[in-house]
Amino acid sequence: MSLRPDQALIAEWIKPRSRVLDLGCGDGALLAYLSAERGVSGYGLEIDEQNLLKCIGAGVNVIQADLDAGLADFESDSFDYVIMTQTLQAVRYPHRLLQDMLRVGREGIVTFPNMGHLSCRLQLVFKGRMPLTKALPHQWFDTPNIHLCSVADFERTCRALGIDMLQRATVDHTHRSGFGMRLFPQLLGEIALYRIQRGGQRPKANPSPP
Numbered sequence: 001m002s003l004r005p006d007q008a009l010i011a012e013w014i015k016p017r018s019r020v021l022d023l024g025c026g027d028g029a030l031l032a033y034l035s036a037e038r039g040v041s042g043y044g045l046e047i048d049e050q051n052l053l054k055c056i057g058a059g060v061n062v063i064q065a066d067l068d069a070g071l072a073d074f075e076s077d078s079f080d081y082v083i084m085t086q087t088l089q090a091v092r093y094p095h096r097l098l099q100d101m102l103r104v105g106r107e108g109i110v111t112f113p114n115m116g117h118l119s120c121r122l123q124l125v126f127k128g129r130m131p132l133t134k135a136l137p138h139q140w141f142d143t144p145n146i147h148l149c150s151v152a153d154f155e156r157t158c159r160a161l162g163i164d165m166l167q168r169a170t171v172d173h174t175h176r177s178g179f180g181m182r183l184f185p186q187l188l189g190e191i192a193l194y195r196i197q198r199g200g201q202r203p204k205a206n207p208s209p210p
Contacts (some may be wrong), residue, residue: 003033006193010083010109013167013195014038014111021105023067023097024087028050028060035060042079068092079105086191088112089145095157101132102163102198111193114170116150116186134173135190151186154194160168162199169193 003011003115009029014020018037022031025044028051040078045065046052055062065073068091082105088094089112097155101108113135114120120131130140138144149157159166170189181189 003029005177006111006171006191007033007085007149009171010085010111011038011194013109014040014081015033018042019023019078021045021074021079021082023082023084023101024090025055025060025062025083028055028062029056030083030085050111065190067097070096072103074104076103077106081105081107081109083109085109085111086113089148092146093160094147095150097116098157098163099161102196106197107166108152108196109182109194110196111191112149112154112191113145113152114192116146116152117190118187119190121133131189142190142197149191151189154192158194158196162200164197165194166197167195 010030011034014034020031020034020040020042022042022044025031025046028044031042031044042061044055044060044062045067046055046062047064047066052062052064067087082101084101088110091097096107098110117133117135120136121134123129123131123171132139136145146208155165168185169177170185171177172181172190175191185192
């Protein structure tokens with residue numbers, strides 16, 4: 001069973017036999033891989049009916065749910081990890097969902113498109129238009145994204161919410177990393193990946209590539 005490079009990186013961050021909740025799990029590929037290869041158990045939350053059918057076909061435990069309604073149905077510390085890939089920017093209250101993730105899970109893993117990427121900056125400066133990139137392919141009027149942010153925005157929000165950033169990686173639209181992205185993640189990373197936890201659980205450290 002193969003994964004995209006970014007999903008493979010997420011899988012490396014998850015310990016075997018953990019309990020995982022995947023928010024906006026899509027077709028369930030990541031959960032199916034984690035179950036088969038790392039003995040992980042857990043659930044996916046998904047709203048799209050076609051993706052729900054794909055999850056069921058892949059043997060993934062999935063619940064139809066709207067993330068804007070929050071995670072009140074789950075008790076605190078129910079999971080070891082709560083994953084949210086490419087969904088943070090599409091929910092109504094991302095800061096609340098981040099806090100809810102870390103109530104339900106001991107750690108969170110979040111990925112999102114980086115609005116601070118060089119191509120976005122250049123399009124805003126020279127064209128005066130909302131950027132169109134391979135990581136952000138939608139026009140302003142039909143985009144599912146509500147709250148786009150940059151690497152700097154996300155890290156500032158984490159600090160304001162008392163969230164510790166344990167690891168960070170950035171990749172391009174093909175989900176591959178490189179030296180330049182590790183050196184200048186805010187400028188050259190198209191998609192950001194973070195492993196986070198509630199503040200105060202261990203001494204804080206600056207986020208760094210794995």
